[in-house]
Amino acid sequence: MKTLPFNPLHTRGLSLLLLLAAAALGVFIALHHPLWQPVPLLGFVLAAAWFFVNPGLWLVIVPALLPLLGLAPWTGWISFEEVDLLILAAAVGGYARCAYRTSACSLRLSWSCLFLAGLMSISLLLAMTRGFADAGGFVFGWYQGYDGPMNSVRIARSFFLALLMVPLMAPQHDQSATAVARKLALGMALGLATASLVALWERLAFTDLLNFSSDYRSTALFWEMHVGGAALDGWLLLTFPFAIWALRNAVGAPQSAIALTLVGLAAYASLTTFSRGVYLALLVSIPLLLWQTRSKGVLGEAGDQAPHWGVVRWVVAITCLAAMARLVFPYGGYRGLLALFGVVVVALSTPLVLRNTPPGRLLAGSVLGFLLGALLVVFSNFLPKGPYVLFALLFFSVFGLLHAPKVMAVRFRPAICLGGFVCLALAAANVTGHWGGVEALPGSCLALAMLFLVVLVGALARQPLWPADWRWQGGLLTIALVVSGTVAVFFGGAYMGDRFSTSGQDLDWRLSHWKQAVALLETSGDVVFGKGLGRFPANYYFAAPNGASPxxxxxxxxxxxxxxxxxxxxxxxxxxxxxxxxxxxxxxxxxxxxxxxxxxxxxxxxxxxxxxxxxxxxxxxxxxxxxxxxxxxxxxxxxxxxxxxxxxxxxxxxxxxxxxxxxxxxxxxxxxxxxxxxxxxxxxxxxxxxxxxxxxxxxxxxxxxxEHLPWHAKNVLVNILFDQGALGLTVFLLMTLGALWRLNLGKARGHRLSPYLTASIIGFLAVGMFDSLTDVPRLAFIYYLLVLYAISLVAFGPPPTTLQATRQTPSPREAV
Structure with missing residues (x-):
């Protein structure tokens, strides 16, 4: 694919032009920030200087901070945001470096990227002009609402900011295309972490962490959800694949533990959106990602003797985990689930210790463990919090025994480990019964019996049933947590069940709403060029059914x-x-x-x-x-x-x-x-x-x-059709399909980030089938940035040419 050539003179001239434009706009916005003057201006200048010294780090910093830099509930701003200042500072620093050292920048873009970006720019400018006219003419203002002409500027800025930053994603003379991709992936993973942590705070502050009965849905710091919408949903789907990237590229136990924690936090944040669109999108994008990576252990590299876990084994494992959680949770609650999870942790390591142990010794260990466990359970019930204390002591003792083989003689260690496992299982059943009463025991005992059977089969099998690699096991435990959380969401409260019970009715409402939105395009000009950027709320206000405006x-x-x-x-x-x-x-x-x-x-x-x-x-x-x-x-x-x-x-x-x-x-x-x-x-x-x-x-x-319907078209394609008409929708689809083609069938199909970018784009669009998304500038900025980056990947340097290259273990310097 041909790229646009730039000689040093052209590079310096273009860099100076873009530098001056970004600096002027950034200073103008910073000077009018409603809070803490002159801190915003000082912060903008310091950030620009820092990005000048470290030009590539904006790929990490901007996505990481994007979920946090929206202070509209404090400032009253909606036309501009604090994240605009960060992006413009990164542009000033990057283009200043290009102007200062032309050899450090290439500013290369593919002709296809320029062509599609040009078409989208024309469509947006036309739609913005039509938006001004629909609002009664352009009037600048810092505090206009969704009915003012500045709302057109608010929507348009996301694409133009992304277009401003894409040339700075080209590898410079002192970095490789792999380094650029790695920084982008790390930034996306950190952005997922910040959003998930804020969602965790929100649940801790405003509802119980494990309360899945109330209708409280997480919004994090995405203020754009003040009139409903799916801003957090879209961000989670854009970034979730990069949590898997972080897990696969982790080096050492600390990094792997951090990555596993990130997956767990993101899964919790996703669950607490209570969004059927999020669940559906994850069911589409994550399996797609796992299939595309085609590695032995998507959640960790397996050892030489590790079995290949295909789709069937994963389905069986997830089904068994869900069945056990379903058996325990209705009466045992979260305490029972936690006890079951502790037994699962021990069960993953137990068969590896029991291998090649004679059946008679396994039987003896099981019987002794049952007798000792029953005695301890009876004794613990006479002590305050005894069942919980006993379970904790047994868990740490058995876990330590499994992972410290020098503590006991090799001859007796397998039998003692199995006995300890049986004791722990009985203690877990006791925890469930102590919390849920006698009614909780049948389900708990059946689940623990299933787990005991799996341990025995694993011990007697000729080949290990699962890898011994601790990263792989950590990944399975993360999936177990997600499955347990999903069971808790659906069976721990009536809210999620009620939402799914009304899915058919909600879909009918959305279909009717989409028809109403399209019906607002009254003239041929509206159909071709759109009603105008951001004009849906104002037009729907006067066309609401039965005049029911919010x-x-x-x-x-x-x-x-x-x-x-x-x-x-x-x-x-x-x-x-x-x-x-x-x-x-x-x-x-x-x-x-x-x-x-x-x-x-x-x-x-x-x-x-x-x-x-x-x-x-x-x-x-x-x-x-x-x-x-x-x-x-x-x-x-x-x-x-x-x-x-x-x-x-x-x-x-x-x-x-x-x-x-x-x-x-x-x-x-x-x-x-x-x-x-x-x-x-x-x-x-x-x-x-x-x-x-x-x-x-x-x-x-x-x-x-x-009341949320009056503010959103509730479908990303309908929203773009309304704003930009058939022209804009066609260009949007061409850009998206071009990116997916390049990543999966084109010359970028072997790139390290190809599966993750594909899953990110697909997940975003899946959520977008039930909400607008592109009317959230922060989301649209990242989406357009990823799409333009994907289209230009070939222009940014030779990627790995085979999928085998993606399976190579990263060096410590390359890994995150």
């Missing part, structure tokens, strides 16, 4: 005074359906709270105000105040509310709970102007910033906690 807001002004206009939802609603305008409060803010404000209404209206423990969509421990305001015919009325109820504390230090003040319209279709909001607690100063809206929506943020 509510709206607008900052208005006259004669130097500004105020907030609030419009309530136009459908029957509960408290959870209120359209809220909110502001973060300090964690230390404590009630009782009092609110003073001015209200003006043309008709009687109900005002709702609250202070809640709230991250994004789900409220808890609220102090609430309401008031009925009589029509005032243009006159401002002072209102004073005392917010009644328990105001939550800030939570533990390791999982602080955010607090949020919100105000909204309580009655259906009600409308009012509000101004001069003052929130106090025990005579404190005003806890709210910009309560008079003199700085527009700075520090304010809105949420639609329950």
């Amino acid at each position: 509510g709206a807001y607008q900052v208005r002004g006259e004669g130097g005074q500004t105020w907030l206009y609030l419009l309530g939802a136009r459908h029957p609603m509960s408290v959870g359906d209120i359209f809220r305008v909110s502001q973060r409060l300090d964690l230390a803010a404590q009630g009782p709270f009092e609110l003073k404000l001015k209200v003006r209404a043309g008709a009687d209206v109900g005002i709702h105000a609250e202070v809640c423990a709230k991250h994004l969509l789900y409220s808890a421990d609220c102090a609430i105040g309401t008031a009925t305001i009589k029509a005032s015919k243009g006159t401002w009325q002072p209102v004073q509310l005392r917010l009644e109820g328990k105001a939550s504390a800030g939570g533990p230090w390791y999982a602080p709970r955010f607090k949020m003040f919100s105000v909204g319209i309580l009655n259906q279709g009600g409308a009012a102007d509000v101004d001069d909001l003052v929130l106090t607690a025990g005579g404190s100063d005003n806890l709210l910033a910009n309560g008079d809206f003199g700085q527009e929506m700075q520090r304010w943020f809105f949420t639609s906690d329950h």
Whole structure:
């Protein structure tokens, strides 16, 4: 494939041009950041300088920090984000280095990449222009909502930022194409880790870690989910394959343990999205990845005598693990599952010690273990927490015995190990019975009997049933955790079961919603070029079935005074359906709270105000105040509310709970102007910033906690068709198919990252079948970056030419 040639003069000129553009835009955004001035500007300059010295590290840093750098709930910004500053700083540093040392940069792109990127740029610019027109003309603003012309800029920026960064992904003179790929993969894996850790914090702070009954769905720090959507879902699917990459490329026990932990955290985050789209996408992308890698041990390299585990063995193993978890969990709960998992850990190593042991000695060890275990179980039930203490002592004793062969004489060690395993199994059954009662024992005993049978078969088999490699076993244990978590999600609470029971009805709703979205394309120009970038929420507002809009807001002004206009939802609603305008409060803010404000209404209206423990969509421990305001015919009325109820504390230090003040319209279709909001607690100063809206929506943020359909097309292809028309959809499909072709059938099919990039793109699109995704700029940026990178892979240097090259054990320097 031919590439675009650049001589040093062209390289320096283009680098200077892009450097100046990125620097000017970055400084402009940093100077207007709502918080902590002049920290954003100083941070931008320092980051640009650091990326100048370390130009390739942006591939690690940007994906790693992307899930964290979105502070809209604190700033009120939605048109721009903090991640824009990081990307622009990386561009400034990279292009400054290219301008300074032209020999250090190639800026090579394939002709196919340039052609497709050019078509997409034309489509986006046309759609952005149409978006401005649909919004009534372009007006710049820092705090416009989804109905303003800046929403077109918000959507367009993701592709152009990706296009800005792709030339910097070309290998430089001091690095190889493999090094670039390795940094990108590491950054994606770290991005998965940061998002998963935030999701873990969210569960710890706002719901129990193992509570799968409530309807609380993880959102992490993806503020774009304030009106629903699947931002976290899309990010998990984009990055999950790179957790497998990290596991396969780990060197040594510490790195492998970290990678296994990452897989477990990501699996937990995926489970707690309670998204059927996520589950389906993982079932598509991860098996595809495992099939493409075609290694003996996708989760670790097996030894010389390790058996080949094909699809059948994996299916049998996963089915058995799921069956055992299903037997234990209904009555044994999480304690029973944890005890079962401990026995599984020991069971993986036990057959290797028992091999070539005479059957009579195995029988003797089993009988002695049963008798001793029964005695210990009876004794433990007379002690406080005795069943748990006994299980812990037996687990560490047996595990140590299995992995410390010099402790016991070789002749007796197998029998003692088997006896210890039987003792541990009885202790696990005792834990389950202690927690769940007599009803828990039949299922637990049957599951443990299955596990004992597997151990015996493994001990008597001619060849090992599974590899002895500890990385492989760690991978299987990770799968066991995922399977156990899945069983807990589906059988530990009614929420997930209810969601799957309504899948058919939900699909009908989505089909109807997609038809409504397409029907909004009224003219031939709309069909070909789109209605305009980001214009779906504004157009759907006026076309909602039965006029059932979710509510709206607008900052208005006259004669130097500004105020907030609030419009309530136009459908029957509960408290959870209120359209809220909110502001973060300090964690230390404590009630009782009092609110003073001015209200003006043309008709009687109900005002709702609250202070809640709230991250994004789900409220808890609220102090609430309401008031009925009589029509005032243009006159401002002072209102004073005392917010009644328990105001939550800030939570533990390791999982602080955010607090949020919100105000909204309580009655259906009600409308009012509000101004001069003052929130106090025990005579404190005003806890709210910009309560008079003199700085527009700075520090304010809105949420639609329950009503999500009006804000999204709910399908990535329908969304692009609506925004960019048939032209944009065709280019999007050409880019995506071109990347997949290049990775799987083209000259990049032997590249080290080909299976992972393929799984990432496929997983993203699978989630996108049920949500828009490209209306989340952070997600769209990474998606377009991966697609453009995949199309240009051949231009970036010779990859490994055979799949065998991907199976080579990485050197410590190359491995992560």
